[in-house]
Amino acid sequence: MSVESGEERQVSIGEIARRSGVARSTVSYALSGKRAVSEETRRRIQAVIDELGYRPNAAAKALKEGRTHTIGLVIPPASQRLTDVQLGFVASVIDAAASADLDVLVSPSGGEHDRSFERVVSGRRVDGVVLMEIRLEDDRVTRLRKMGLPFVGIGRTARPEEMSWVDIDYDTLIARCVHHLADLGHRHIALVNRSTELVAAGYGPGHRAQAGFTRAMAERGLRGVQVCCADDAQSGVSCAERLLAETPGLTAIATINEAAIPGMYRALSQAGLQIPRDFSIAAVAARYLAENLHPPLTASDVPADELGAHAVELLIQRIADPAAPYRHLLVAPPISLRETTAPARPREPLT
């Protein structure tokens, strides 16, 4: 067995300089190219670097430059499973950041005084932050603004002009779902929102979905019912069961609650209702989820890839020029017709 070349202990720029017989600054310049270095010297230095495997110490560089080449990504507490849309955001932000040679520090932060969040934003550990799951009134936004740390929201507060963000137009999308269902003849439609706590806490998408639902139902002259539902399949079951029991004429659901959808499917099928023959569902959801459900879900597919990448782009711009005006991106992807909506059919045939 050949002996592995020993451990590459951390080598400093001083070590390289000594071994190359030049000054530290010369090594630095040879690497950065910010001033001319003779070919001869450059080669000698490079040889030593290759041999010892030198890599600049990130902490020292950050201390000197005041930049970390790292962005923070604040996600909902990872303890409970993220929704597919949320996962899509995380993946695309990480990917986009990697493409821009930025590292990503992930902070699972829910509560008010979150240690992880504080660490990330207050020690200058990152050059900027992408913030997920923003509330209409959000302490973290206030905090970031006060810190003077560049940030971009995936989602927006009640005063959206005061920050950069990308967002999904839940208002418009839920309205479209309603119109689509109404066009199919549905007269009793329910909106299944996210959890009571989330909506009560001023979760933007929840409120905007409500608004869109109320408006569209009014426009069509329909009266609907709105319910909140926790973000999991089991809650989806009980929510759908309750809805069926308490709203006799109900023939369709519009929803932004991805996690509850598999549960709704189950409850419907257990009630002997076939989708979409007896009952229709239209949603705002991740394409992955929509396609893998049985039957495939008619939904407005959230373009998480695009939004995440755009968020990173906006953040990079804010970092480069913190004084630049805020920028926004609001998307309303079209509904992809799959197999969960069909013409209304009375649930209990009148005798």
Next chain:
Amino acid sequence: MSVESGEERQVSIGEIARRSGVARSTVSYALSGKRAVSEETRRRIQAVIDELGYRPNAAAKALKEGRTHTIGLVIPPASQRLTDVQLGFVASVIDAAASADLDVLVSPSGGEHDRSFERVVSGRRVDGVVLMEIRLEDDRVTRLRKMGLPFVGIGRTARPEEMSWVDIDYDTLIARCVHHLADLGHRHIALVNRSTELVAAGYGPGHRAQAGFTRAMAERGLRGVQVCCADDAQSGVSCAERLLAETPGLTAIATINEAAIPGMYRALSQAGLQIPRDFSIAAVAARYLAENLHPPLTASDVPADELGAHAVELLIQRIADPAAPYRHLLVAPPISLRETTAPARPREPLT
């Protein structure tokens, strides 16, 4: 409207010292408590800190201490959706790290000379690394060892005694699936593995699943078929279609390919086969996936939470004492009987 206190520009310990009329070191000690500071002085310092919102600069601290209080998490390239088991690992590692007051730097690294991976490991940006999706021969493991950077694998190489890891015992689990199916009278069973590329690249779980399958089938005197399948639903469809077409007597599938499972369901149902009456499936998968499928999947539920948390624990220990012996955790969770396995029934009744 009250005027917000202006931006908290980054304040250094020197600034605090000056305003408090003490030396920098005194501020440091007042904060760390590593040497006695008079109550009087401590109060004055604290008052200034509270007023200015001082937080130690992480880069300076890291430079001085040689520790970053950050761990790296190397995940598969996020471009393609991670499997539910992988997502479970990511979430639990992030959560466990946050509980231990560690930040997590996520690196989506697939290829050999990945820039993101290099940045994370070679600039001393992290104190240690959790490595996912390890190959039997893995360059990244070699690299980390050479760097002398503590690391823990979720998964293991061909020489598992040379590193710390946690892993799922795919060998045993697939064998259990086979025995379970054989007990139900199935005589023709297929193993649906991960993608050809992954297995060819020496992906451990793929190889170990093969081994367990081959052994168990031999023990039961059965002959099976093994196929590779890409990690997505569409591939699951075509894979199952091909299997049904080419292996007439086939009545059951054992699989470790989570992402393909929804596709297999679809193909089976399109072929007019009802699960589990006409065809059985047993798998190793995430509980979330298993429970939300229709019908719910009989599977060995991977305890990703436990494994991820344990990986972080092992990593913390390795960071604390790099000379300590390597430690390992191999888990083989029991099969949760749900609704996709039943007694074998010939697919094409003999005439």
Next chain:
DNA sequence: TTGTATGCGTTATCAG
């Protein structure tokens, strides 16, 4: 073309 000196913000060490 290259070398010297300084400072980024911390904390440890040595003095007082």
Next chain:
DNA sequence: CTGATAACGCATACAA
């Protein structure tokens, strides 16, 4: 109990 100083590794202004 507290102050001054050095050092971590790097980048850069200044000097030669």
